[in-house]
Amino acid sequence: MFPCRCITERRQERPTEDTLFxxxxxxxxxxxxxxxxxxxxxxxxTETTVPLSDLKQKAATALSLGRLPEAxxxxxxxxxxxxRRSEAFLGLARSLLGMGYxxxxxxxxxxxxQLRPDLLExxxxxxxxxxxxxxxxxxxxxxxxxxxxxPSNAQLNLSLASYYRLMGRNDLRRGYLEKAxxxxxxxxxxxxxxxxxxxxxxxxxxxxxxLERAALIxxxxxxxxxxxxxxxYRLSYSKYGRPQLEKARxxxxxxxxxxxxxxxxxxxxIHIEYLLGHADEAxxxxxxxxxxxxYRRPVLHANIAEAMLPGGSVASLTESLQIACERAMLxxxxxxxxxxxxxxxxxxxLQPQRxxxxxxxxxxxxxxxxxxxxxxxxxHLTRAxxxxxxxxSLRKQMLERYRLSGAYEDYLRTLTYLRExxxxxxxxxxxxxxxxxxxxxxxxxxxxxxxxxxRRQPQHVLIFDLRSDRNSMEHYREPSxxxxxxxxxxxSVPRWQAAGxxxxxxxxxxxxxxxxxxxxxxxxxxxxxxxGVRELDGILEGSYDLRPSSLRLRLTxxxxxxxxxxxxxxxxxxxxxxxxxxxxxxxxxxTIPLQASIIDVKNLIVNVGTADGLKKxxxxxxxxxxxxxxxxxxxxxxxxxxxxxxxxxxxxGVDLRFTRVVxx
Numbered sequence: 003m004f005p006c007r008c009i010t011e012r013r014q015e016r017p018t019e020d021t022l023f024x025x026x027x028x029x030x031x032x033x034x035x036x037x038x039x040x041x042x043x044x045x046x047x048t049e050t051t052v053p054l055s056d057l058k059q060k061a062a063t064a065l066s067l068g069r070l071p072e073a074x075x076x077x078x079x080x081x082x083x084x085x086r087r088s089e090a091f092l093g094l095a096r097s098l099l100g101m102g103y104x105x106x107x108x109x110x111x112x113x114x115x116q117l118r119p120d121l122l123e124x125x126x127x128x129x130x131x132x133x134x135x136x137x138x139x140x141x142x143x144x145x146x147x148x149x150x151x152x153p154s155n156a157q158l159n160l161s162l163a164s165y166y167r168l169m170g171r172n173d174l175r176r177g178y179l180e181k182a183x184x185x186x187x188x189x190x191x192x193x194x195x196x197x198x199x200x201x202x203x204x205x206x207x208x209x210x211x212x213l214e215r216a217a218l219i220x221x222x223x224x225x226x227x228x229x230x231x232x233x234x235y236r237l238s239y240s241k242y243g244r245p246q247l248e249k250a251r252x253x254x255x256x257x258x259x260x261x262x263x264x265x266x267x268x269x270x271x272i273h274i275e276y277l278l279g280h281a282d283e284a285x286x287x288x289x290x291x292x293x294x295x296x297y298r299r300p301v302l303h304a305n306i307a308e309a310m311l312p313g314g315s316v317a318s319l320t321e322s323l324q325i326a327c328e329r330a331m332l333x334x335x336x337x338x339x340x341x342x343x344x345x346x347x348x349x350x351x352l353q354p355q356r357x358x359x360x361x362x363x364x365x366x367x368x369x370x371x372x373x374x375x376x377x378x379x380x381x382h383l384t385r386a387x388x389x390x391x392x393x394x395s396l397r398k399q400m401l402e403r404y405r406l407s408g409a410y411e412d413y414l415r416t417l418t419y420l421r422e423x424x425x426x427x428x429x430x431x432x433x434x435x436x437x438x439x440x441x442x443x444x445x446x447x448x449x450x451x452x453x454x455x456x457r458r459q460p461q462h463v464l465i466f467d468l469r470s471d472r473n474s475m476e477h478y479r480e481p482s483x484x485x486x487x488x489x490x491x492x493x494s495v496p497r498w499q500a501a502g503x504x505x506x507x508x509x510x511x512x513x514x515x516x517x518x519x520x521x522x523x524x525x526x527x528x529x530x531x532x533x534g535v536r537e538l539d540g541i542l543e544g545s546y547d548l549r550p551s552s553l554r555l556r557l558t559x560x561x562x563x564x565x566x567x568x569x570x571x572x573x574x575x576x577x578x579x580x581x582x583x584x585x586x587x588x589x590x591x592x593t594i595p596l597q598a599s600i601i602d603v604k605n606l607i608v609n610v611g612t613a614d615g616l617k618k619x620x621x622x623x624x625x626x627x628x629x630x631x632x633x634x635x636x637x638x639x640x641x642x643x644x645x646x647x648x649x650x651x652x653x654x655g656v657d658l659r660f661t662r663v664v665x666x
Contacts, residue, residue, distance in 0.1 A: 054080075054083060054084070057076060057079060057080055057083070058080060060076055061073055061076035061077045061080055061090075061093055062093065064076055065077075065093055065096060065097055065100075066190075066220070066223070067220065067222055067223045067224055067225070068100075068223050068224035068225030068226070068227075068228060068257075068261065069224055069260070069261045069262070070097050070100045070101050070261060070262075070264055071097075071101070071261060071262035071263055071264060072261070072262060073093065073096075073097040074094060074097035074098055074101070077090055077091075077093040077094035077097055078094055080093070080094075081094055086117060087117075088114045088117040088118040088121055088124070091110050091111075091113045091114035091117065092111070092114045092121070092123055092124060092127070094110050095107045095108075095110035095111045095114060095124075095127050096127065098110060099127065099130060099131060099134070100264075100266075101264050101265050101266055102134070102264075102265050102266035102269070103265070104131045104134040104135050105131075105135075107127065107131050108128060108131040108132075111124050111127040111128045111131065112124075112128070114127075115128070122148050122151060122152055122155060122158075123157060125144050125147065125148050126144070126145065126148055126155070126157050126158055126161050128144055129141040129142075129144035129145045129148075129161055129165075130161055130164065132144070133161070133164050133165060133168055136168070138165065138168055138169065141161075141165055142165060145158060145161055145162055145165060149162075154185060156182045156185040156186040156189055156192075157182075159178045159179070159181045159182035159185065159192075160178070160179070160182045160189070160191055160192055160195070162174075162178045163175045163176075163178040163179045163182070163192075163195060164195075166178065167199075170366070170370075170378070172199060172202070172203065175199060176196070176199060179192050179195055179196050179199070180196070183196075188219050190216055190219050190220050190223060190225065190226075191225070193212055193215055193216045193219060194212070194213075194216050194225065194226065194229040196212045197209045197210075197212035197213050197216065197229060197233060198229060198232060198233055198236070200212060201233040201236060201237055202236060206237075209233060213226065213229070213230060213233075216229075224257055224260055224261050227253050227256055227257045227260070228253075228254075228257050228261075228264075228267065230253050231249075231250045231251075231252075231253030231254040231257060231267075231270075232250075232270070234246045234247070234249040234250035234253065235247070235250040235254075235270055235274065238250060238277075244278070247274055247277055247278055248278065250270070250274055251271065251274045251275065251278065254267050254270060254271045254274065255271070258271070263290050268287055268290055271287055272284050272287045272288060275287065316342075316346045316352075319342055319346070320339065320342055320343065320346075320352060320355060323335060323338055323339035323342055324339060324355065326338075326339075327339045336359070336362075339355070339359065340359050340385065340388075340389055343355050343356050343359065343389070344356075344388070344389065356389055356390060357390065359386075359389050360386045360389045360390040360393070360396070361386075363382045363383070363385050363386035363389065364382070364383070364386050364396070366382040367379040367380075367382035367383045367386070370382060379403075380403055380407065383396070383399065383400055383403060384400070387400055394420070394423060394424075397416055397419060397420060398420070400412075400416060401413065401416045401417065401420070404416060405437075410437065413437060414434070414437060417430055417433060417434045417437065418434070421434065540559045540560060540561055540567060540590075540593075540594055541559070541560045541561075542557055542558070542559050542590075543557070543558045543559075543560065554573040555570070555571070555572055555573065555574075555586070556569075556570070556571050557569065557570040557571075557586070557589070558570075559589075559590065559593050559594070561595070567593045567594070567595070568589065568592065568593035570585075570586060570589045572585055595661070596610065596616075596660075596661060596662055597659060597660075597661070598610050598616070598622055598642075598659070598660040598661075599657050599658060599659045599660065600654060600655065600656055600657065600658045600660075601641070601656065601657075603654060603655060603656060605643060606632070606643060606644045606645065606646070606654070607641055607642070607643055607644075608622070608632075608641065608642055608643075608644055608660065609641050610641060610642060616634045616637050616642045617634065617637065618634055618635065618636070618637060619633060619634060620633070620634045620662065621633055621634075621647070621662070621663035622634070622644065622660035622661065622662060622663060623660060623661060623662075623663050624649070624654075624658055624659070624660055625658075625659040625660065625661060626658065626659070627649065627653055627658075629648065629649045629650075630646070630648065630649030630650070630653065630654065630658075631646075631647050631648040631649060631663065632644040632645060632646050632647060632660065633645050633647045
């Protein structure tokens with residue numbers, strides 16, 4: 003009975019309130035035991051363990067040293083912990099702006115301004131975001147409003163310098179940077195911008211001095227490394243090329259290693275890697291870019307498109323650079339667009355963009371001229387001419403610029419081009435002669451211009467073929483250097499044309515469909531005598547093989563007495579026949595004896611008769627009067643001016659012949 007009674011008593015037992023309370027305590031204890039290790043896991047020190055004062059200090063330090071990705075993250079945490087603190091939003095916006103996120107930075111600057119409507123730094127920051135997007139008028143309105151309230155604000159003057167950089171006024175840009183430094187001598191961004199400006203103007207030593215001063219102000223600043231990379235990057239576009247690109251690559255990579263992924267730096271580095279031929283590294287860098295932001299950042303998109311070439315899209319590249327140029331996002335955007343057009347416009351498909359950039363450069367030149375900046379005007383006109391060299395009106399405009407500025411070499415070169423394009427315009431000949439007469443050092447050019455007046459005679463070379471098996475010779479339709487040269491020679495020898503048919507037939511043979519050739523004949527000297535040919539530079543003997551794939555040429559140059567003067571042996575593909583012709587002409591100029599003759603007694607001008615010409619200070623002796631020696635004073639390609647160093651000048655007459663004096 004006992005067990006049954008116990009069971010019955012237990013069934014009747016009810017839990018009390020105290021029992022339920024104890025069970026809850028035990029359950030909570032068990033839960034805490036299991037969850038405590040989870041709460042004990044190490045947390046992000048910047049999220050929980052860092053005091054707010056330390057977080058503020060770390061964020062400010064990161065921003066001042068140029069560690070922009072780190073600064074942006076720290077300021078973001080500060081805004082979450084103090085969402086009503088305008089300074090936190092201001093620092094976050096500055097960090098984003100430094101990395102090139104203009105739109106994101108603008109939203110944060112607006113939030114800071116909402117929290118504190120009187121915060122001038124927020125208005126200045128908003129203006130800088132507009133400058134980054136090329137909206138100069140909006141930026142200037144904000145900056146002008148700030149200037150009315152606080153004209154001594156150093157950050158304001160720094161932003162005004164950025165505005166005038168966008169407007170191309172480096173004089174005002176330098177003035178505001180120096181003003182900012184007078185207000186705050188330790189203002190690192192102003193020192194760095196002056197270094198960039200000096201580099202853009204080609205003042206390399208001044209740029210280095212500015213960078214050294216920046217290093218003294220803040221030796222640990224990563225912004226110093228970033229600006230140095232930017233300077234080398236810009237120098238590579240001016241005239242220093244690959245060495246500067248490699249330096250820019252070095253400093254940009256050091257900056258990324260220390261600061262983290264900065265999109266503005268990655269954008270430049272992608273382009274640098276592409277220019278250096280590191281396509282794989284350029285493509286790897288694109289993986290570190292936020293894809294959703296590519297089309298909002300045309301410069302970055304252009305860098306990626308350029309890194310993908312030649313397999314990529316040229317249209318995508320030029321379209322992106324066009325947007326960047328119109329928004330003036332970077333000082334080099336328009337220059338890069340022009341470089342891309344000139345480099346990739348193979349089939350003239352980019353002609354509209356080319357024409358647009360040329361007109362833009364001309365408009366810039368007019369604006370510079372209106373401000374009396376003739377140096378900048380000439381730079382823009384020169385660039386416009388590089389973009390569209392076939393524009394005759396632009397050539398004529400540049401001609402006047404060269405004349406006014408005294409750039410005689412460019413003036414002469416342009417006049418020569420206009421003479422070739424407009425041969426019927428006598429004014430170009432007149433102006434060229436006037437220009438050459440005005441400067442004594444350009445006398446050789448004037449001599450060359452007036453060679454026709456001095457009755458210059460061409461070289462007289464007769465060509466003979468020494469091949470014995472002429473019947474096996476086959477001629478194809480490749481251009482024949484020998485025949486072309488022979489045609490010119492025959493046309494220039496009146497005695498050849500006047501000679502009888504029997505004399506000509508003794509030398510001349512014809513190949514089907516080709517011009518006249520001269521073959522070797524033992525009776526050549528007698529035939530030449532019969533033709534009355536006495537003024538002969540040389541007899542060119544040789545053989546040639548004309549095949550579909552190449553032209554083989556072997557030549558020997560002899561004088562009238564049969565003495566060998568030189569030999570030539572070369573071959574060329576049909577595409578290089580012109581190059582072979584150039585080599586043959588150079589061979590003739592080197593080997594044909596000099597036969598200079600006086601053609602202008604008054605000015606002592608001699609006609610050399612060979613394209614090789616004479617050299618200054620060279621001495622010549624008269625053939626008929628060995629006592630007369632002259633020295634070459636000025637030269638051109640064919641004729642030269644001499645002075646008498648020995649002998650009587652009254653015995654010098656037209657057609658007096660000279661030979662070189664061999665110095666022992």
